Amino acid sequence: xxxxxxxxxxxxxxxxxxxxxxxxxxxxxxxxxxxxxxxxxxxxxxxxxxxxxxxxxxxxxxxxxxxxxxxxxxxxxxxxxxxxxxxxxxxxxxxxxxxxxxxxxxxxxxxxxxxxxxxxxxxxxxxxxxxxxxxxxxxxxxxxxxxxxxxxxxxxxxxxxxxxxxxxxxxxxxxxxxxxxxxxxxxxxxxxxxxxxxxxxxxxxxxxxxxxxxxxxxxxxxxxxxxxxxxxxxxxxxxxxxxxxxxxxxxxxxx
Amino acid sequence: xxxxxxxxxxxxxxxxxxxxxxxxxxxxxxxxxxxxxxxxxxxxxxxxxxxxxxxxxxxxxxxxxxxxxxxxxxxxxxxxxxxxxxxxxxxxxxxxxxxxxxxxxxxxxxxxxxxxxxxxxxxxxxxxxxxxxxxxxxxxxxxxxxxxxxxxxxxxxxxxxxxxxxxxxxxxxxxxxxxxxxxxxxxxxxxxxxxxxxxxxxxxxxxxxxxxxxxxxxxxxxxxxxxxxxxxxxxxxxxx
Numbered sequence: 001x002x003x004x005x006x007x008x009x010x011x012x013x014x015x016x017x018x019x020x021x022x023x024x025x026x027x028x029x030x031x032x033x034x035x036x037x038x039x040x041x042x043x044x045x046x047x048x049x050x051x052x053x054x055x056x057x058x059x060x061x062x063x064x065x066x067x068x069x070x071x072x073x074x075x076x077x078x079x080x081x082x083x084x085x086x087x088x089x090x091x092x093x094x095x096x097x098x099x100x101x102x103x104x105x106x107x108x109x110x111x112x113x114x115x116x117x118x119x120x121x122x123x124x125x126x127x128x129x130x131x132x133x134x135x136x137x138x139x140x141x142x143x144x145x146x147x148x149x150x151x152x153x154x155x156x157x158x159x160x161x162x163x164x165x166x167x168x169x170x171x172x173x174x175x176x177x178x179x180x181x182x183x184x185x186x187x188x189x190x191x192x193x194x195x196x197x198x199x200x201x202x203x204x205x206x207x208x209x210x211x212x213x214x215x216x217x218x219x220x221x222x223x224x225x226x227x228x229x230x231x232x233x234x235x236x237x238x239x240x241x242x243x244x245x246x247x248x249x250x251x252x253x254x255x
Numbered sequence: 256x257x258x259x260x261x262x263x264x265x266x267x268x269x270x271x272x273x274x275x276x277x278x279x280x281x282x283x284x285x286x287x288x289x290x291x292x293x294x295x296x297x298x299x300x301x302x303x304x305x306x307x308x309x310x311x312x313x314x315x316x317x318x319x320x321x322x323x324x325x326x327x328x329x330x331x332x333x334x335x336x337x338x339x340x341x342x343x344x345x346x347x348x349x350x351x352x353x354x355x356x357x358x359x360x361x362x363x364x365x366x367x368x369x370x371x372x373x374x375x376x377x378x379x380x381x382x383x384x385x386x387x388x389x390x391x392x393x394x395x396x397x398x399x400x401x402x403x404x405x406x407x408x409x410x411x412x413x414x415x416x417x418x419x420x421x422x423x424x425x426x427x428x429x430x431x432x433x434x435x436x437x438x439x440x441x442x443x444x445x446x447x448x449x450x451x452x453x454x455x456x457x458x459x460x461x462x463x464x465x466x467x468x469x470x471x472x473x474x475x476x477x478x479x480x481x482x483x484x485x486x487x488x489x490x491x492x493x494x495x
Contacts, residue, residue: 050402082404090402096395099494100417109413110403148495166403 001064003028003201004049004170009058010070011044011225018044019055020225026170026218029199033212033233036222037248042205043093045222046172049203050090051081062087062169089168093175095155097147097162104130104143107162114166133161137191153184157191171195173204209252213237221245260456260465267452268472271438273366274448278373278434285374286381292327293386327382334379340440343372347444369441373434380430388423389415421491428484435476449473 002025011019019041026032034042047053049060051068054076060068067084069075097106107130115121134143137157147155156176163171173192177185189211195202196215206212212219212233219233221240229242240246303318304310310318334342347368351357359368392415400410442451453469456462 052398052401082406085402086404088402090399092395092399094393094395096393096399098396098399098414100421110400110405113405113409113413146494162403 002026003063005061007059009048009055011048011053011055018225022227024220024230026201028201030217031196031202031204031215032218033216034205034220034222035212040222041225042222043174046174046205049172050088051085086166087169089163089166089171091159091163091173091176093178095159097155097158099147102144102146103158106158107133107165111165130165133164137161151184152180153187156188160191169201171200171202175205175207178207209237260468263452264449264469264472267447267449270446271448274369274373274438274441275434277370278377281374282377282381285378287385289327289378289382290385293324293331293382295321295323297321297323331379331382334376339376339437340443342376343369343440343443346372365444365446369444369446377434384423384426384430388419391422392418424484424487432477432480436473
């Protein structure tokens with residue numbers, strides 16, 4: 001059974017259709033890259049998965065359970081949405097770390113709040129897990145710094161640790177390196193690559209074509225709110241079938 | 256003479272201080288309410304657009320109308336657009352003149368009327384500062400909290416509140432320092448605040464130094480506030 005199944009998602013902003021009949025599925029342990037030019041709807045699609053936008057049509061299923069159905073208001077209950085969100089982790093383009101908390105507190109805050117609500121985990125074990133995650137990101141010595149004291153690449157790695165702390169089923173990246181100086185993208189891409197090697201289920205919206213091809217098990221090319229082409233990354237990126245994909249990739253190789 | 260003047264000025268300072276703290280006590284929370292009012296996105300006539308392919312300009316206007324935000328903004332415009340002195344006069348003398356009913360005739364009536372005028376006036380200024388603070392926190396902060404499964408309450412108290420406070424402190428300190436000196440307007444409805452107390456000696460004894468003496472009180476008052484605000488700003492400077 002696929003871990004994620006997205007069926008016929010549609011989203012309008014006013015009169016503009018930003019997403020049209022988006023369907024795809026993702027298997028446990030796989031990485032999916034979404035490529036396409038700005039305004040093609042990639043980010044909106046990720047935001048729909050994370051309940052930051054509400055699709056006007058379609059369904060989203062995780063592990064066979066329908067967690068969102070535009071036609072069924074029962075799946076859109078505010079309280080349940082909070083719990084369902086935790087299937088997904090989100091790493092934003094601009095990191096969105098909480099500036100008033102230390103790096104470690106950024107990673108542990110949400111989990112501590114959840115533990116307080118549901119009981120269970122002790123604060124010590126949450127902090128310990130947080131430190132381990134930071135060590136995994138190569139940031140063990142930065143735990144007590146504040147976000148503004150870190151470089152962009154370090155901040156984005158903290159954001160990844162923060163998302164991982166809640167053990168999401170599917171980790172989403174929204175152009176994780178677009179806000180970074182070119183010399184800082186490498187460290188973030190390395191972390192994502194190692195997550196892929198550990199079989200973390202991921203959806204990565206990216207402009208890094210070479211990275212998308214190397215890391216992903218599946219690639220989706222989007223244009224104008226529709227999926228133009230999807231499949232094996234070597235097929236889609238190296239031997240695109242569709243004219244639109246070819247044009248998009250040609251523009252990339254020129255740069 | 257010095258002691259007579261000092262005692263009299265301290266009484267005036269008492270009235271000014273009372274007005275100052277009452278205005279903050281009621282004006283700050285009211286300001287927050289007004290801020291939320293002006294940010295209200297409620298559009299009760301939105302339904303007029305449903306199923307309409309090409310709505311006319313009037314329909315569109317009505318559908319997009321945000322009555323709470325609109326009304327609040329008009330009130331804020333009127334209050335910020337007219338002198339506090341005028342508002343003070345209208346609130347104190349208005350009821351007696353128009354309705355033949357001086358609701359302020361009780362013993363603390365003058366101070367109450369004055370406090371009311373100050374609270375309304377300052378709440379409007381505070382509201383704009385609060386709004387700036389709230390809107391100044393990037394949307395991404397709220398979204399980051401949401402995707403981490405936090406409740407709206409948790410996001411407000413654990414994530415956005417402190418960032419809002421940090422943004423609000425510098426403009427708020429300006430406004431509060433202005434309030435210290437605006438308390439002198441209370442004399443317009445015959446409340447003996449500092450300057451009126453000092454000026455009384457000019458009229459009765461022909462001496463002007465008590466007037467300059469009042470300035471010392473204002474300077475001390477504002478000096479203490481400045482120290483407090485600098486302390487708060489320093490406390491919040493650990494993050495950006």
